[in-house]
Amino acid sequence: MAIPTNHYQAAFAKYRQGLAAAVNFTDGDLTHTAQTRRRHQGVMEARRDLYKVIPAAPTLPTTTRATVIGGLAPRTADAVAVQAREFGIVERLLAKGQPIEAIIRDASPERLAAIASNAEVLPRVLESGEGAKVIEGVHDQVFDRLLALGDPAAENVSAMEAIYGTQAAWHQFLTESLEGTAGIDARMALYNADPEGYQAVVGSEAAGGVAPSDIDTKVSSLDRTMGVGSAKAGV
Structure with a gap:
């Protein structure tokens, strides 16, 4: 923007x-x-x-990328079931050698939510000595994909980031x-x-x-x- x-x-x-x-x-x-x-x-x-x-x-925006990512957490039994199914697909794709970046790049909103909510158990995170940093990177990729998909919350945060940064x-x-x-x-x-x-x-x-x-x-x-x-x- x-x-x-x-x-x-x-x-x-x-x-x-x-x-x-x-x-x-x-x-x-x-x-x-x-x-x-x-x-x-x-x-x-x-x-x-x-x-x-x-x-x-300027004052830092109160609504941030972390707010958007946090909003992807499941809040109903149905949402938990959907994310479990989607993350199961993610795990199978990873097992076949597909990198998480490629999975995120083509992911649906439901799959993105599953990845964001389970980022701490991704193989790359578990194998890293800097898990928090890797999780942050995954969350940034999820946010960018949401933005590309036209997610309203992501678009709002992106606009606020642009205003603040400028x-x-x-x-x-x-x-x-x-x-x-x-x-x-x-x-x-x-x-x-x-x-x-x-x-x-x-x-x-x-x-x-x-x-x-x-x-x-x-x-x-x-x-x-x-x-x-x-x-x-x-x-």
Whole structure:
């Protein structure tokens, strides 16, 4: 599910343009000190504008993949019987050498429920020294298959994951950008959550043919000169 982020992209582009204009500001009628002060004022104005559009740190969704998986547990005698039958088929398929991934990939909702409810006794789990991790992987595959089948609960969780991931990534990236260049973790989070948005910010950083590091170095120098220890100071 794509979440519109054009406003964040535009705000970041404006921010980088504002920084570039600020650090390169020149007025021959001003003293060196006054010119430095004006440059830093421009930097802080750019930061204030960006700060206004940074999304709040999102709250983790209360309904998660685990909620969906937990909802597959049988709650009636009939459901128990259906899952027992379906898991019996799964065990026979495994015995014939069919990998669990292939079984899940073609499974019906009933079979998926049986696999999820009995994941702890799958041969791969029993043979592993990291059973919990393997079970989590199986559950993720079950969830993805449910999503492919159009399961409403899975679709709802997937939509919430997308919203959370996108908002969290932009919050981290833009917040770190106030302090200088966003770190690798923030960049990877943005790339994973919003590939198009990531490409847009990379383009904004490279705009004008000026290396982003040159601008950031000048900004850091201005901060030190003006006694600003944190880019957020005064925002």
